[in-house]
Amino acid sequence: MDLKQKVIDRLNNLTKPVRSLGYLEDIALKMALIQNKEIPELFSDKRVYVFASDHGVVENGVSAYPKDVTYQMVFNFLNGGAAINVFSRHVGAKVYVVDAGVDYDFQDNPSLIKMKVGYGTKDFTKGPAMSRDEAEKCIEFGKKIAKDAIKEGADLLAVGDMGIGNTTTASTIAVAFGYNIDDIIDIGTPLDSEGIKRKREAILRAIEVNRPDPDDPIDVLSKVGGYCIGEMAGFILEAAHSKVPVVIDGFPTTSAFLISYYLDKDVINYVFSGHKSYVKGHKVILDSLNLRPILDLDMRLGEGTGAVLSMPIIEAAVKMIREMATFDSANVSKGIDQSLEDVK
């Protein structure tokens, strides 16, 4: 009997009606397959990596916030005052901030990982966001960050993002990969309708000017991507190759996932979607990948907040399979559903 069937049999023998714990059962099964164990292990080192960088496209007035907020929020993360800090303390995860390309020089800080590829991307409505060399450097840097994390013992990873303009970048990546712009764009941070119009125009111009090749994810990244998104893509690739589960967050992290996925489709077997964001296109992309979000709370903050808040649910799923009694051990009578031959 293969591992998958063993895990399903075990789930069906816990003291509950078959499939009555719904999506938790799928999460437990996926984790068992990732860890290659019938009874998956709990996590002893949970981490979220918040990738920050600036985006040249903000020059087109696509965000409700000034660009300076990117580096200001990095300070907020390092001082522990942002939502991601609050939620990570709550769930017992450590926060690491990655300077992937913020237009600011930070001093050393134990929670800051300096992996700057540049001081913000170029405005991709006028030409490529970065060179192909830089795009490849993003992937390598992201892989190195994940490798170090895993070497240090991380066993449940999450990615988050910070960067004014990153939803525009993420939307452009999605469009470059073939998603319909009108299914995708919507607000990042609230923006008046003039702002949305500017965002739409910027995306269409970026595609027109750069002609990113959807069959070449590195080409997409270099032409219409961002440093933070490229590093997250590398991070996800490395985590998956090392068989360490990684939780993605909202729309920008999902665009990073898209790049990693088109580089190696197997990554999807190691990735959990922490939440469905309020941003319109997020659901469209998750649905197209058949990647079910764990939470759905109309959040649209980024930073990894939705990913981190899903961790207690992931842990509950693992504890379910580890700690629940079976019908035999608890002397509970089985129902007709437990006697069905072909339950899944």
Place this chain on the structure above:
Amino acid sequence: MDLKQKVIDRLNNLTKPVRSLGYLEDIALKMALIQNKEIPELFSDKRVYVFASDHGVVENGVSAYPKDVTYQMVFNFLNGGAAINVFSRHVGAKVYVVDAGVDYDFQDNPSLIKMKVGYGTKDFTKGPAMSRDEAEKCIEFGKKIAKDAIKEGADLLAVGDMGIGNTTTASTIAVAFGYNIDDIIDIGTPLDSEGIKRKREAILRAIEVNRPDPDDPIDVLSKVGGYCIGEMAGFILEAAHSKVPVVIDGFPTTSAFLISYYLDKDVINYVFSGHKSYVKGHKVILDSLNLRPILDLDMRLGEGTGAVLSMPIIEAAVKMIREMATFDSANVSKGIDQSLEDVK
């Protein structure tokens, strides 16, 4: 300025775009209003009360499980092996089991609250499930349990249920209050289509035979209710009157909420919906009450599992308002959304 506006102003001044934490912001606001504090307190004594009782309607073949499973599962709860035990340990909540009317005599146990109204209800397809006196006793018993819990220091309560046949009872209550049977019924535990037909017939016969008065919730409870459901209704009433938040779980707990709500509509201001169950009618009832579930994981186990799993999200919402930095304190620039005059 009233408390509500003060809390909204505070939420809008935290370092995040306005409303970007979505439903978490509504949860934080509701908790602040319940506690009557601009900055709500965290919880030091979280509890789930699992109300168990037997239902005479099971004689009509409406469940996939034999009736004995009710008392067998009580033992499983007391031994710590059920899903509710696993999840409650995970979130730091204590489990109390209430014998509201199981057809079994339990020995004393520190986690068992003996508040038996009878040894299971009568088959309500043939006449009233219980007498009016018994229905009133259910409410009083439930109130006493909540009063004791709150006296002991409980500050976040959840209710769960166990009882073979309880989804049929809950469905009949919903139909008695005017919900359309075809919007409501569906599976409890998986049941073949013959079973669903028997369930539908049992519900219609119960309404026909008993003619419960929708304007008299005690009449509904006595004619087509259950002991566990009546005690949960009393429990919810008392918690609300004592201004202690209570989290409801799936379909049977929501039918108990309906009884408490029609006795006193103000209870809704103290109640959170922990999750949306996979049971068809649950969403219909929650939507009609404008009560948004926190989780949506296709769970349909009962026991309070969905309520308890939502507790970390509720706590995250409270910690958000307590611990996040403000724009001023963190020196972060505000966006155009923060300068809007009429934000909500």
